[in-house]
Amino acid sequence: MNEFINKKVIFQDLGRKDYRETWDYQEQLFADIVAVKVHNRKQESARQQITKNYLLFVEHPHVYTLGKSGKAENLLLDAEGLKKYGASYYPINRGGDITYHGPGQLVGYPILDLDNFFTDIHRYLRYLEEAVIATLEDYGIEAGRIEGLTGVWLDHIHQKNPRKICALGVKSSRWVTMHGFAFNVNANLSYFEHIIPCGIRDKAVTSMHVELGRPVDEWEVKERLKRHLAEIFEMELQELT
Numbered sequence: 049m050n051e052f053i054n055k056k057v058i059f060q061d062l063g064r065k066d067y068r069e070t071w072d073y074q075e076q077l078f079a080d081i082v083a084v085k086v087h088n089r090k091q092e093s094a095r096q097q098i099t100k101n102y103l104l105f106v107e108h109p110h111v112y113t114l115g116k117s118g119k120a121e122n123l124l125l126d127a128e129g130l131k132k133y134g135a136s137y138y139p140i141n142r143g144g145d146i147t148y149h150g151p152g153q154l155v156g157y158p159i160l161d162l163d164n165f166f167t168d169i170h171r172y173l174r175y176l177e178e179a180v181i182a183t184l185e186d187y188g189i190e191a192g193r194i195e196g197l198t199g200v201w202l203d204h205i206h207q208k209n210p211r212k213i214c215a216l217g218v219k220s221s222r223w224v225t226m227h228g229f230a231f232n233v234n235a236n237l238s239y240f241e242h243i244i245p246c247g248i249r250d251k252a253v254t255s256m257h258v259e260l261g262r263p264v265d266e267w268e269v270k271e272r273l274k275r276h277l278a279e280i281f282e283m284e285l286q287e288l289t
Contacts, residue, residue, distance in 0.1 A: 054100070056101065056284045057284065058100060060103070062104055062105065063264045064108070069106070074227070080100070101160045101161055103285065107150075109134075110148075110149075112147070113138050114139045118145035119146075122146040124242045142217040145244075148243060152266070154231040155175075155230050162225060169218075169220055172220075177200050181214050184200070187256065187264075188208065188257055194207070216228070
């Protein structure tokens with residue numbers, strides 16, 4: 049085994065945190081990992097450094113984010129509308145179109161050096177989806193994928209009423225990832241009415257509490273999702289205290 053492979057992942061639950069502050073924090077961790085990789089390319093093997101990996105969980109106040117390939121018109125609110133609903137708006141540097149983050153939604157930001165795991169973005173996205181699918185299965189909710197679309201969906205087979213429960217949007221450079229997934233646990237779905245989610249007009253959005261007909265223990269969901277991520281990625285999670 050390569051002595052520079054590091055599958056230890058530092059886990060941090062940020063609680064409820066402003067989107068801009070969290071984005072800046074992600075950028076800092078991302079830049080630090082990339083800097084180590086750039087340094088390593090210039091060094092002999094004996095002088096190289098091991099890169100770190102991080103997994104952040106967070107809940108944001110109401111915010112809409114637009115990916116670099118998205119269309120601004122998929123946000124259906126103007127500045128006054130955003131103010132009315134107490135929401136922020138940021139064009140950002142991930143892939144994908146527009147999405148919503150807010151209370152009751154579990155947002156995960158894996159900041160991983162994929163050289164420590166596998167260098168395949170498609171596989172990376174499928175693994176994130178698989179961890180969410182396994183978590184939903186723990187609650188008796190059948191979920192899966194729809195061909196040609198990212199994220200995790202309900203009624204993904206017959207598609208009589210397909211609805212997204214988890215959105216994905218990532219950035220990768222030098223095989224280092226940032227951004228990630230937004231998993232609706234107890235999310236206020238009315239905020240999705242002010243966007244065309246992910247630019248998709250003909251499919252709905254849902255949340256665990258809607259499907260189960262009751263509020264869901266968010267701490268329990270976090271613990272289950274952490275376990276599935278660790279198993280699927282074969283990572284060793286280390287709590288940051």
